[in-house]
Amino acid sequence: MVVAVEGLMTASLAFGQWTLQEDGRLTTEGRDIQLPPKESHVLRLLLTTPGVLVTKDCLLEHVWPDIDVAEESLTRCIYSLRKQLEGDRGLIATVYGRGYRFNGRVRVVARPGLVQAVGAHTAACPACGWCGERV
16 A cells, blocks of 8 residues: 555645646646645645544654654644645545545646646555554
């Protein structure tokens, strides 16, 4: 499972009017936002498991590995991502006390003209393969 998702960690991912580019830029018509690395990583982890709860512990463990970081850092990342997404803020849902879930369809943009959907059948975190769950 982790091997299959590793390719998604470097692919461009399209959702709604937005595309998270391979290099961490969030683009839409007329906008090109260079996300900070942690925000890009959090968004990518959520996009690779649409419809699946990704726990706070999982996100903290994989976005800030080997660092004891407060949950507030993750909360600030989510706040900033929602602010960047403007009218699409509802795409990132909070499951209070547990984590976050991406609510939307995600397509992998592998190369120009090649698009495929990211399956929502996965019930595990893309980084570790165990801490995501359906809610």
